[in-house]
Amino acid sequence: MSAGIVPVDAAAIARAAALLRSGELVAFPTETVYGLGADAGNADAVRRIFAAKGRPADHPVIVHLAAPVDAAHWARAVPDAARRLAEAFWPGPLTLVLPRAAHVSDAVTGGQDSVGLRVPSHPVARALLAAFRGGVAAPSANRFGRISPTTARHVADDLGDGVALILDGGACDVGIESTIVACLGDDPVLLRPGGIGIDRLTRVLGRAPRTAAAEAPRASGTLASHYAPKTPATLVAPDALHAEIRQLAARDERIAVLARTVARRGEGAGAWVQAPADAAAYAHELYASLRALDAAAADVILIEAVPEGPAWLAVRDRLARATRGEDDDRD
Ligand code: TXA
Numbered sequence: 001m002s003a004g005i006v007p008v009d010a011a012a013i014a015r016a017a018a019l020l021r022s023g024e025l026v027a028f029p030t031e032t033v034y035g036l037g038a039d040a041g042n043a044d045a046v047r048r049i050f051a052a053k054g055r056p057a058d059h060p061v062i063v064h065l066a067a068p069v070d071a072a073h074w075a076r077a078v079p080d081a082a083r084r085l086a087e088a089f090w091p092g093p094l095t096l097v098l099p100r101a102a103h104v105s106d107a108v109t110g111g112q113d114s115v116g117l118r119v120p121s122h123p124v125a126r127a128l129l130a131a132f133r134g135g136v137a138a139p140s141a142n143r144f145g146r147i148s149p150t151t152a153r154h155v156a157d158d159l160g161d162g163v164a165l166i167l168d169g170g171a172c173d174v175g176i177e178s179t180i181v182a183c184l185g186d187d188p189v190l191l192r193p194g195g196i197g198i199d200r201l202t203r204v205l206g207r208a209p210r211t212a213a214a215e216a217p218r219a220s221g222t223l224a225s226h227y228a229p230k231t232p233a234t235l236v237a238p239d240a241l242h243a244e245i246r247q248l249a250a251r252d253e254r255i256a257v258l259a260r261t262v263a264r265r266g267e268g269a270g271a272w273v274q275a276p277a278d279a280a281a282y283a284h285e286l287y288a289s290l291r292a293l294d295a296a297a298a299d300v301i302l303i304e305a306v307p308e309g310p311a312w313l314a315v316r317d318r319l320a321r322a323t324r325g326e327d328d329d330r331d
């Protein structure tokens with residue numbers, strides 16, 4: 001076990017809460033991905049997150065809460081739609097963007113008039129929040145532009161000495177980030193698909209949330225930047241995958257593949273991760289698989305496209321981001 005990573009017991013939780021109280025950063029597991037936490041009530045501590053991640057300071061961070069009732073402290077209004085979503089999905093992988101309360105610092109909101117709130121369900125996150133007794137501002141615990149971490153080791157590889165303590169809660173269940181819904185007016189808006197599927201949101205809201213990109217109050221994504229994974233990654237239709245591999249192999253390209261289908265012997269792919277057929281299992285493994293393929297010293301990562309349909313929405317979103325030259329959500 002490397003410096004910084006600690007197994008979770010009562011003493012580790014107490015130490016982590018004390019570090020947060022003194023303005024230090026603590027990485028902790030949630031059911032989605034690992035978070036890099038700071039005391040959300042301490043603007044200097046929150047600013048440290050941006051330094052550790054190498055992230056622009058005008059990007060907002062999600063405030064993690066111990067209990068749904070705490071939302072009233074951080075939001076100046078909790079519209080009816082938000083209340084229903086919170087009742088249905090908290091604790092769990094849902095973030096609600098609500099009108100911010102006056103005391104919430106610009107370091108947390110990125111200067112916007114809204115604040116992102118989430119009550120995580122992971123037992124370690126819950127124990128930490130209960131011990132700390134305050135809001136914990138936490139983005140995913142990766143360097144800006146890199147793949148979100150789903151194990152303590154991923155966090156240590158990315159952030160190293162930039163974090164005082166990493167609580168090791170094993171691999172994250174969901175494996176991709178929370179669903180983000182903005183509830184600022186009458187009309188809930190899906191800002192990011194994630195751990196809670198759109199069909200479940202629709203059942204609770206009585207209608208599908210609007211999906212928006214351009215008008216959403218979110219961090220600007222126009223910065224050109226390096227990209228995660230570092231190896232160029234391309235989406236390929238399932239029926240074109242094997243021909244594409246043979247063609248690249250004929251040009252001596254080193255190929256790494258993420259696909260739900262099985263590898264064919266002798267075809268030319270150097271590394272092959274076979275992904276689960278089921279969407280939830282696929283999401284659970286996705287980021288660890290991308291990290292492994294990125295480490296395979298390939299010239300290109302080919303990713304077999306996944307099915308259409310609502311069950312795969314969040315996975316399709318992450319694959320699209322992973323295969324674009326420039327991303328609009330590298331937080
Ligand atoms: O599952 C998750 O949500 C994980 C775990 C650690 O909770 N957190 C996470 O945080 O993914 P981060 O910072 O990597 O991504 C959060 C996204 C960012 O794109 C940020 O711009 C957006 O949420 N966001 C946060 N507050 C917002 C706000 N007030 N308005 C609009 N977007 C917001």
Ligand code: MG
Nearest residue numbers: 139140330331
């Ligand atoms: Mg992130």
